[in-house]
Amino acid sequence: xDRTLIQELLEVVEQAAIASAHLTGLGKKDEADAAAVEAMxxxxxxxxxxxxxxxxxxxxxxxxxxxxxxxxxxGTGPGVDFAVDPCxxxxxxxxAQDGSMAVLAASDRGGLFYAPDFYMKKLAAPPAAKGKVDIxxxxxxxxxxxxEVLGLAPSELTIVVMDRARHKGLIAEIRATGARVKPISxxxxxxxxxxxxxxxxxxxxxxxxAAPEGVISAAALRCLGGHFQGQLVYDPAVAxxxxxxDYTKEGNIARLNDMGITDVDKVYEAEELASGENVVFAGSxxxxxxxxxxxxxxxxxxxxxxxxISSLDRSARFTDTVHIKEGAKSIALR
Ligand code: VTB
Ligand code: MG
Ligand code: MG
Numbered sequence: 255x256d257r258t259l260i261q262e263l264l265e266v267v268e269q270a271a272i273a274s275a276h277l278t279g280l281g282k283k284d285e286a287d288a289a290a291v292e293a294m295x296x297x298x299x300x301x302x303x304x305x306x307x308x309x310x311x312x313x314x315x316x317x318x319x320x321x322x323x324x325x326x327x328x329g330t331g332p333g334v335d336f337a338v339d340p341c342x343x344x345x346x347x348x349x350a351q352d353g354s355m356a357v358l359a360a361s362d363r364g365g366l367f368y369a370p371d372f373y374m375k376k377l378a379a380p381p382a383a384k385g386k387v388d389i390x391x392x393x394x395x396x397x398x399x400x401x402e403v404l405g406l407a408p409s410e411l412t413i414v415v416m417d418r419a420r421h422k423g424l425i426a427e428i429r430a431t432g433a434r435v436k437p438i439s440x441x442x443x444x445x446x447x448x449x450x451x452x453x454x455x456x457x458x459x460x461x462x463x464a465a466p467e468g469v470i471s472a473a474a475l476r477c478l479g480g481h482f483q484g485q486l487v488y489d490p491a492v493a494x495x496x497x498x499x500d501y502t503k504e505g506n507i508a509r510l511n512d513m514g515i516t517d518v519d520k521v522y523e524a525e526e527l528a529s530g531e532n533v534v535f536a537g538s539x540x541x542x543x544x545x546x547x548x549x550x551x552x553x554x555x556x557x558x559x560x561x562x563i564s565s566l567d568r569s570a571r572f573t574d575t576v577h578i579k580e581g582a583k584s585i586a587l588r
Contacts, residue, residue: 255332255362255532260564260571262301263360263536268558268575270294270340270356271538275549278541279350286347287311290340290356290540291319295326302331308366309337309466333363335530337469343441347540353441354540359473365530367469367522370513372506373487373495374465378446379458380404384481389521393424393460397431400458408432414445415461420494424461446471447537447561448544450480451570456544462487472527474535477563478570482524486510535563547574554582 273293277286291311298305305327311317320326320338327334336358341347343354359366377389377396382403387396393413401408409432415421417437428435436456438445442463448456459471468484475482488506490498498506510518538560539546546559556577563570576585 266297267356267536267538269297274341274540283344283348287341294340298326303327303334305334308335353543357537359470360534361530367527369465369469372465373493374468375485377483378449379481381479389483393427411457413458447474450478472524476524476528477565484522533565
């Protein structure tokens with residue numbers, strides 16, 4: 255992987271975000287997802303690389319595009335592994351709610367954890383808390399640590415938690431410490447990454463979301479020096495999701511074992527989920543959010559706001575791109 259890839263990957267997520275943004279608010283989540291997938295795949299095709307999807311939109315039989323194992327790119331050049339979520343937060347996009355984005359993580363071959371399509375308990379926090387908070391500790395203990403290392407009272411800390419039945423106890427525990435809970439309906443990737451930056455008003459992500467999204471979050475936080483840990487969730491009684499209505503704990507453990515995961519309770523650090531020598535994260539807002547303004551359509555241009563984080567040059571670039579329409583007469587400078 256070299257630095258020219260950074261610019262290419264920026265364009266990949268910008269194109270995916272624009273494609274989904276045309277379907278924002280229409281209540282069509284699958285269509286918004288498909289549009290992003292198509293745009294992402296097309297733009298990836300013109301990058302000189304031997305790309306491979308390790309986390310994608312499903313197995314070969316279920317998804318027409320960007321399925322796990324699919325090869326992307328021109329077919330010559332460096333080998334690059336990708337974890338993609340072309341429309342992360344499809345419900346948010348379909349309902350024109352904040353927080354959806356086109357997102358991917360890239361690394362050298364073998365540099366991203368092949369996360370199963372399971373749930374994952376996650377803990378994300380700012381760099382100052384790295385290695386100090388711990389997913390094995392209680393929320394109460396972690397909030398005390400956060401308060402200490404960030405120099406903020408619990409009442410000045412905002413903890414993002416997905417708004418799910420499984421988090422009833424967690425939310426009550428956090429509130430009992432005096433910290434603020436910000437429930438989100440979807441989109442824990444953006445919330446996790448927001449923890450990596452001061453000034454986002456987001457100090458910690460706690461609770462259970464999806465495992466593939468955990469790898470993408472880990473890639474970004476690893477580059478930022480932030481804290482991220484993940485632990486797979488295999489017990490349907492813990493996940494409390496209709497998706498797992500027909501699954502059993504034993505069956506899920508057997509599925510993990512079949513995938514080569516024998517230590518099912520392992521706590522994965524960011525550096526294990528995104529272990530490659532070089533790691534790049536790229537995200538572009540579809541709707542506004544903690545990190546971006548999202549796609550804005552204007553008469554003469556389309557504007558995108560994005561974030562590329564790269565270990566190649568130890569940078570986090572926030573970009574605002576004006577995509578100029580043919581025959582444009584005036585472009586506002588904002
Ligand atoms: C999680 C979360 C994602 O979807 O995967 C969620 O990590 C689905 O969780 O950010 P449930 O099955 O509990 O609804 C997102 O919110 C969006 O992809
Ligand atoms: Mg998706
Ligand atoms: Mg998603």
